[in-house]
Amino acid sequence: MRRGLSVFNVTSIALGLAFLYLPILILVIYSFNASRLVTVWGGWSTRWYVSLLGNEAMLEAAWISLRIAFLTACAATVLGTLAALALVRAGRFRGRLLFSGLVYAPLVMPEVITGLALLLLFVAIEIERGFWTVTIAHTTLTMCFVTVIVQARLLGFDRSLEEAAMDLGCPPLRTFITVTLPLIAPAIAAGWVLAFMLSLDDLVVANFVTGPGATTLPIRIYSEVRLGVKPEINAICTIIIGVVAAGIIVASLLTKFAGAKPAPIGGQI
Amino acid sequence: MNGRGNRPDNSARTRGPFAPWTDPDALPLVRFEAVSKHFAGVTAVDALTLDIYPGEFFALLGPSGCGKTTLLRMLAGFQTPDAGRVLLDGTDITDVAAHRRPVNMMFQSYALFPHLTVAGNVAFGLKQDGLPKDEIAARMAEMLRLLRLEGLETRKPHQLSGGQRQRVALARALVKHPRVLLLDEPLAALDKKLRGETQFELMRLKERLGLTFVIVTHDQEEAMTVANRIGVMNHGRLIQVATPSEIYEQPNSRWVADFIGDVNLIEGRIVKADAAGTTIASASVGTLRTAAVADARPGDAVAVALRPEKIRIARDMPVGDVNRVEGEVWEIGYLGDFSIYKVRLGDAFVINTAAANVTRLIERPVGIGDRVWLTWAADAGVVLTQ
Amino acid sequence: MTPATQPRAEARSWGQRLVILIPYLWLIAFFLVPFLIVFKISLSQYATAQPPYLPQLDITGGFETLREFVSELSFAGYARLVSDSLYLSSYGRSLAIALASTAMLLVLGFPIAYGMARAPRQWQGVLFMLIVLPFWTSFLIRVYAWMTILQRDGLLNQALLALGIVDTPPVWISTDIAIFIGIVYTYLPFMVLPIYATLERMDESLFEAAADLGCPRWKAFWLVTVPLALPGIIAGSLLCFIPIVGEFVIPDLLGGSGAMMIGQTLWLEFFGNRDWPAASAVAVVLLALLIVPLVLYQHVQARRLERGD
Numbered sequence: 034m035r036r037g038l039s040v041f042n043v044t045s046i047a048l049g050l051a052f053l054y055l056p057i058l059i060l061v062i063y064s065f066n067a068s069r070l071v072t073v074w075g076g077w078s079t080r081w082y083v084s085l086l087g088n089e090a091m092l093e094a095a096w097i098s099l100r101i102a103f104l105t106a107c108a109a110t111v112l113g114t115l116a117a118l119a120l121v122r123a124g125r126f127r128g129r130l131l132f133s134g135l136v137y138a139p140l141v142m143p144e145v146i147t148g149l150a151l152l153l154l155f156v157a158i159e160i161e162r163g164f165w166t167v168t169i170a171h172t173t174l175t176m177c178f179v180t181v182i183v184q185a186r187l188l189g190f191d192r193s194l195e196e197a198a199m200d201l202g203c204p205p206l207r208t209f210i211t212v213t214l215p216l217i218a219p220a221i222a223a224g225w226v227l228a229f230m231l232s233l234d235d236l237v238v239a240n241f242v243t244g245p246g247a248t249t250l251p252i253r254i255y256s257e258v259r260l261g262v263k264p265e266i267n268a269i270c271t272i273i274i275g276v277v278a279a280g281i282i283v284a285s286l287l288t289k290f291a292g293a294k295p296a297p298i299g300g301q302i
Numbered sequence: 303m304n305g306r307g308n309r310p311d312n313s314a315r316t317r318g319p320f321a322p323w324t325d326p327d328a329l330p331l332v333r334f335e336a337v338s339k340h341f342a343g344v345t346a347v348d349a350l351t352l353d354i355y356p357g358e359f360f361a362l363l364g365p366s367g368c369g370k371t372t373l374l375r376m377l378a379g380f381q382t383p384d385a386g387r388v389l390l391d392g393t394d395i396t397d398v399a400a401h402r403r404p405v406n407m408m409f410q411s412y413a414l415f416p417h418l419t420v421a422g423n424v425a426f427g428l429k430q431d432g433l434p435k436d437e438i439a440a441r442m443a444e445m446l447r448l449l450r451l452e453g454l455e456t457r458k459p460h461q462l463s464g465g466q467r468q469r470v471a472l473a474r475a476l477v478k479h480p481r482v483l484l485l486d487e488p489l490a491a492l493d494k495k496l497r498g499e500t501q502f503e504l505m506r507l508k509e510r511l512g513l514t515f516v517i518v519t520h521d522q523e524e525a526m527t528v529a530n531r532i533g534v535m536n537h538g539r540l541i542q543v544a545t546p547s548e549i550y551e552q553p554n555s556r557w558v559a560d561f562i563g564d565v566n567l568i569e570g571r572i573v574k575a576d577a578a579g580t581t582i583a584s585a586s587v588g589t590l591r592t593a594a595v596a597d598a599r600p601g602d603a604v605a606v607a608l609r610p611e612k613i614r615i616a617r618d619m620p621v622g623d624v625n626r627v628e629g630e631v632w633e634i635g636y637l638g639d640f641s642i643y644k645v646r647l648g649d650a651f652v653i654n655t656a657a658a659n660v661t662r663l664i665e666r667p668v669g670i671g672d673r674v675w676l677t678w679a680a681d682a683g684v685v686l687t688q
Numbered sequence: 689m690t691p692a693t694q695p696r697a698e699a700r701s702w703g704q705r706l707v708i709l710i711p712y713l714w715l716i717a718f719f720l721v722p723f724l725i726v727f728k729i730s731l732s733q734y735a736t737a738q739p740p741y742l743p744q745l746d747i748t749g750g751f752e753t754l755r756e757f758v759s760e761l762s763f764a765g766y767a768r769l770v771s772d773s774l775y776l777s778s779y780g781r782s783l784a785i786a787l788a789s790t791a792m793l794l795v796l797g798f799p800i801a802y803g804m805a806r807a808p809r810q811w812q813g814v815l816f817m818l819i820v821l822p823f824w825t826s827f828l829i830r831v832y833a834w835m836t837i838l839q840r841d842g843l844l845n846q847a848l849l850a851l852g853i854v855d856t857p858p859v860w861i862s863t864d865i866a867i868f869i870g871i872v873y874t875y876l877p878f879m880v881l882p883i884y885a886t887l888e889r890m891d892e893s894l895f896e897a898a899a900d901l902g903c904p905r906w907k908a909f910w911l912v913t914v915p916l917a918l919p920g921i922i923a924g925s926l927l928c929f930i931p932i933v934g935e936f937v938i939p940d941l942l943g944g945s946g947a948m949m950i951g952q953t954l955w956l957e958f959f960g961n962r963d964w965p966a967a968s969a970v971a972v973v974l975l976a977l978l979i980v981p982l983v984l985y986q987h988v989q990a991r992r993l994e995r996g997d
Contacts, residue, residue, distance in 0.1 A: 042803035046815065049800035053822045053876065056833035059843060063836065072841045116711035123708050132708070135715040137986045141927060143934020143978070145951045146971045149958060150722030153968070157725050173718040176711070181989075196380050197413035199400040201427030201478065206703065208401075215417045227824075234826045237936055241958075251828050258828075258941060262836050270829040277825050285817065 057274060064267035071262045081268035091269060094253035098233055101164065101249060105171040106229035112172065113179025113228070114221055120180070121187040139177045147174065148241030155242060162244030170242045171232040178231060179224030186220035226284055230277065321545075322355035323531065329392065331356045331514050332377060332482060337386030339372050339538075346372040348538035349386065354482075359508055359515045361529035363522060365561070369538040370518045374484050377516065378407045390481060401430070406480035410487040412471035414459040420446075420470050421455040427478045445477040448507070465496050472504075476511065483508075485517040489524065501527045522562055526550070534558050550609075555688040559607040564642075566608040566653050567686075572600045580685050582606055586651035591624045596685035605686045610656035612682035615643055615668060616675050624680045629653065631672045643668065645676060723975075730968035731761040741964050765969035775953065775970065779977065782950040785864070785939075786932040789871040793928050794921065796872065797879035801920075802913075804880070805887035812888070819884075823877040830874050831941050838866050838942065862944035870938040875931075879924040886920030887913070919988060926985040930978055950974055 064082075068075025085091060116136055119126075126132075139147060151170045155162055194216070198208040214221075236251035243252065250269075257266055322328040330353035339347040346369045354360045362370040375381045376388055379400030387396045395403055406427065414423050424445060428438040446452050449469040459467055468488065475483055485504075489497045505528055508515050519525050525532050526546040533543045542554045553559035556567055570584030580596045582604060583589055590606055598604055620626070627647055635642040636659075643655045655676060668674060732741040769775045804815045822830065837843045838860035845857035860866050890913070898908035914921075936951035943949075948956070950970065958967040 038803065038806055038808075041799070042806050045799035046803040046807070049796070049803075049876070049880070050818055052873070053819070056830065056837055056873065057822065057825065059837060060829070060833040071836055072839055072843065072846070112711045112714055115707050116715075119708040119711060123704065126708055128712070131720075132712055132715070133990060134986060135712075135719055137989050138982060139719060140989075141930040141982065141985055143931055143951060143974065145934050145936050145954050146726075146975060147719075147722075149954065149967060149971050150726045151718065153725045153729055153964070154718070154722040169718060173714070176714070180711075191411055191413060193409045193411050193413035194415060196378075196400065197407070197409055197415070197474075198426070199380075200378055200403075200405075200407045201474065202401050202430035203426070204399075204401050207430075212415060230824050234828065236828055251826070254828060254832070255937075258832055258835070262832075262839065266832065267836075270826070270832060273829060274825055278821070281817075281821060281824055 060267055061271045061274060064264065064271040066264060066267075069264065071264055071267065081264045082272075085265055085268050085272075088265065090248075091250075091253055091265075094248050094250045095269075097164065097247060098250035101168050101171060101247075102229045102232040104168050105175060105232040106225045108168070108172040109176040109179050109228040109232075110221060110225045113176040113224055114183050114217075116176065116180040117183035117187055121184055136177050136180050139174055140181070144235070144237035145241075148238040151238065152241040162242060163247040166242045166244065167239050167247055167249065170238050171228075171235060174235065174238055175228035175231045178227050179221075182224045182227065183217060183220045186217045190216065223284070226280065230280075233273075320357065320530065322358070323353070328355055330354060330389075331358075331391060332516070333387075333389040333392075334373070334376075335387040335389065337373075337376060337383040337388060339369075339376065339381060339383050341372075345369075345538050347376070347383070350538065350540055351386075352533060352540060352543065354514065354516060356514055357512065359505065359517070359528055359530045361525035361532045362516065362518045362535060363525040363532050364520065364535035366520055368535040370535050371486060372538075373535075374407075374486055374516060374518045377482065378405060378484055379403045404478075404480060405482040405484060406475035406478050407484040407486060408471050408475045408488050410490060412459075412467050412491075414467060414470055414474075416459050418458075419455065420451060420457050420459075420462070423459070423470055424474050424477055427474060431478075441477055445473045448510075449473045449476075464491055465500075468492060468500065472507075476507070476513075479511075480513065482514045482516055485515060487519055488517065489519075490521075497524070498527075504528055534561065536561075552684055553607060553686065556605050556607070556686050557688075559605075559684070559686060564610050564654060564656070566610065566613075568606045568608060568653075568683075570604060570606065572596065572598050572602045572604055574600060579680060582685070586647055587627050587653070590683065591680055592683040592685055593680040594683065594685045596687060598685070598687050602687065606683040607686055608653075608678060608683045610642065610654040611640075611658075613653070613655040613676050613678045615645070615655050615657055616677070617668065617672065619675050620677050625682075626675060626677045627653075628673065628675050631668055631670050631674055634668075634670060643674075645674060726968045726971050729965055730765050730972045731763065732965045732968075733762055733764055734963050734965050765965045766973070768966060769969055769973060774948075775950075778948050778950045778953040779973070781947055782933045782935075783977070785867060785871070785949060786929050786935075789868055789875070789932055790925050790929045792868065792872050793875055793879040794925060797876055797924065798883055798917075798921070800876075801880045801883035801887055804884050805890070816881075816884070819877050819880050827874055828937065831870050831938055834866070834870055834873065835861065835941060838869070861942060864943070866942040867939050870942045871932055871935065874938065875928045878927045882924040882927065883917055883920040886917045890916055919991070923985070923988045926981050926988065930981050930985065933978060934974060 063071060063074075065077050065079065066073075066075055067078030067080065116132075120133060120136065123129075148170070151166075151173070152162075155166050160166060190213070194212055195208050198212045199205065203211065234251065235249075236255050239249045240252055240255075243249065250273075254266060254269065257263060332352075332354040334350055334352045336349045336351055337347055338345070338349050348369070350369075350373065352373075362373060364370050372381060376383055379395075379398060379402075383396060387394050389395065390403070390405070415426065418426065421442065424442050425438050428441060433441075446455065449472060451466065451469055451473060454462065454466060454470075459470070462470065468491070472488070488504075489500050492500060501524060504515070504517075507513075515528075517525070517528060526549075529546060531543060531545055532549050534541045534549060536557060542549060542558045544552070544554075549558065549562055553562060553565075559565045560567065568582075568584050568587050568590065570582040570587075570590065572580060573583050573589070574581040575596050575598055577595060579591060579593045580598075581589060581591050584606070592606060596604065614620070619628075629645040629647040631643055632646040632652055633644040635644075639659060640656050641659055643657065644652050645655060646652050653676060729741055734741060800819070804812060804819070807815055839845075840857055840859065840861070842860070844860060845854075848854045849857060860869075894912055894916070895908055898912050899905070903911060934951045934954075935949060936955055939949045939952055940955075954967050954970045954974070957963045957970060
């Protein structure tokens with residue numbers, strides 16, 4: 034691509050970024066609003082954060098969501114990485130077309146359909162709905178994102194590195210652990226983080242498959258938001274945004290420090 | 303054709319008497335026994351048989367896609383032949399996994415582990431063998447010294463120059479004292495000058511460590527420079543296996559003659575063939591006489607391969623040489639040390655001659671359009687029946 | 689000659705088989721089978737039972753019960769989809785909104801991607817990160833952020849009144865405009881990134897070649913840039929279009945209570961009316977509508993990955 038920006042290019046980028054960031058910025062600023070009315074500025078205050086601490090339902094939902102997201106991320110990373118290995122390394126195998134279809138479909142499948150389908154499955158096999166059904170559903174939903182990221186990394190992987198290891202006397206499994214795994218680790222880590230975030234974020238599927246005692250944070254926020262805008266919601270959203278931003282910055286610094294090429298998150302999706 | 307080069311090495315090369323392939327009692331280190339390999343319907347290696355002897359520097363030479371890399375990878379253990387056997391020291395290693403074979407490879411891409419340092423890369427293979435720490439350190443230090451890599455131990459591959467990376471890759475393979483070192487286009491990534499130096503360094507290393515090297519290359523000059531013997535491959539078969547000078551001076555087929563260097567191929571029919579030489583009648587050049595003994599009968603279609611530098615070009619009709627033909631200079635290509643003259647005989651046939659630019663100013667230089675005489679000696683041409 | 693990339697036909701070890709089998713079985717159990725169940729229930733009838741549909745399939749009952757089961761299946765759910773105009777209008781509305789918003793996303797997203805690709809190398813990482821970052825932030829939060837802004841006395845109207853652009857505050861929330869704003873806002877990165885990925889890889893010399901052959905810059909843009917960016921444009925459009933058709937959260941929070949998108953209808957049938965067969969039928973038809981873009985997307989995605997975009 035030819036480098037060099039015209040006025041038009043700079044304007045597009047600037048307007049695009051303003052469009053993307055202004056609403057978030059406004060939300061963050063208004064979370065520090067002293068006024069009870071969310072649209073009237075009443076001076077700086079942290080009262081909504083304080084009142085959030087007393088909102089046990091919200092804190093409980095956050096704790097459930099974090100636990101589900103953690104388990105989901107771990108399971109999805111293992112399954113997604115295996116699926117990526119199968120797609121890139123296993124060559125032709127029976128049912129490969131169906132397999133790759135099953136891997137890519139959840140990326141774009143409307144959430145209402147996935148949610149409905151999973152719920153009907155859980156009803157059919159008579160599993161008690163709640164924490165574990167949400168975790169299973171989120172694992173299914175997010176493993177495909179892990180696959181896409183790891184697959185991209187594996188496709189760019191120089192196979193002769195593995196051959197070199199084996200040539201130097203390293204058995205196949207140890208080659209995978211000492212050579213392949215460290216080199217695809219950035220993509221696996223990025224996949225883990227992405228799965229964690231997506232699980233933390235999901236409302237629709239969780240709402241279908243959840244049960245009593247497993248109200249996740251988005252479900253809790255959604256039920257409050259439906260009743261209107263509240264300053265307390267601004268506060269919890271700001272905290273989530275802060276945690277996410279910090280996580281992303283730490284992750285990108287880590288990959289930079291490790292001298293590894295960052296995995297193309299999103300670019301593949 | 304099976305390319306067992308059992309002919310005596312009567313070349314003028316001064317490599318000494320090393321020629322185990324001429325000794326019927328010599329045991330080969332590596333033996334490919336009628337190996338074949340197919341990929342998705344394409345035959346990469348076709349029932350190929352080849353012996354490589356201890357201490358040899360053997361080059362597999364051929365155009366891309368000829369199967370030379372596949373052959374090397376079968377020896378390394380990355381590919382299993384569909385048919386045939388691979389033997390090392392008389393032991394069948396066809397089904398031995400790559401990591402259990404006492405051969406090591408230097409990869410075209412070098413395949414240096416980017417997450418390990420130079421020391422980590424070089425020690426990698428020794429660690430796989432579970433050697434004691436001090437022995438690993440000693441062997442690594444020796445190898446780093448030999449390849450002038452001291453002081454770079456803690457660098458990562460991306461912090462090295464191209465030449466340094468190439469030497470680390472070499473050190474990593476050599477430090478294991480492989481029975482055979484496999485080199486897959488090892489110098490392709492280096493610039494021309496560094497490539498030349500490294501070729502000689504490879505030869506020195508092979509002598510010093512007393513190892514056997516097998517190199518895959520598409521660069522004929524490289525093969526000529528480093529190898530004791532060259533196996534010329536095409537379409538998964540060995541066309542000719544012989545010393546570099548034999549390959550150049552006595553190609554066994556039109557294909558080899560054409561593939562190696564520049565050549566004039568003059569088609570004709572045998573008029574007379576006996577122990578004293580061969581006489582050929584060609585439509586383009588007339589009657590040719592060569593000292594070469596051809597395995598052919600009168601009337602057989604053959605080709606005479608004539609290297610451009612073996613043809614003399616002169617303005618005046620010379621006397622002496624047995625072969626003589628007159629033509630018109632068509633094009634001249636100046637190459638610095640040499641000039642190539644394309645001389646047209648009759649209407650269509652063009653013959654290439656090369657002449658060294660010995661003097662800077664020739665009194666009457668040969669120019670385009672000049673009538674010239676081309677002459678060559680009886681031993682200049684080779685008769686090709688295949 | 690790269691034999692390394694050749695699929696190895698040699699016998700697989702158990703380890704290699706497990707690598708395929710574990711994710712395969714997971715996806716079959718938790719993605720494929722659920723869809724078959726949806727299909728089955730879509731042929732059932734609503735009943736006030738638990739679960740709320742008939743007939744129930746009892747696999748232990750043998751062939752006879754299976755035949756009985758099949759005879760009780762009905763297309764009543766599908767018949768209602770056609771007869772009740774609520775469903776048809778929901779489908780139509782979803783497709784229309786998805787199509788229009790995908791077009792808007794393309795018009796807005798392409799210049800951003802193009803600008804990013806033309807930016808100096810050292811900026812591209814930062815720009816990429818800046819576009820990706822909102823994608824990592826909660827979807828729900830991003831929709832919620834607009835609720836504050838678009839309210840009657842919200843910041844948008846405050847700004848418009850202060851600037852004197854309008855005299856009376858226009859209604860934003862609960863309109864289709866709000867839905868479009870929400871969709872474009874949340875899906876913009878999905879459009880920008882695939883296009884950027886293809887533009888960024890484009891060889892600079894192609895433009896020089898076009899210029900060298902006498903092609904003016906604006907023409908080179910249409911004749912070289914756009915055709916080469918087409919895989920990214922298609923991928924980005926499908927990546928937006930398919931989920932937007934089934935979108936629920938955005939129309940629910942930003943849209944009005946009148947006309948519904950199909951995602952809302954499905955949600956209502958399921959959670960409001962507890963009519964599982966109807967909800968399943970809605971889902972099956974929605975899937976049928978999306979099958980062509982889904983297959984197309986899968987094809988494009990596989991091709992892009994193999995090229996390593």
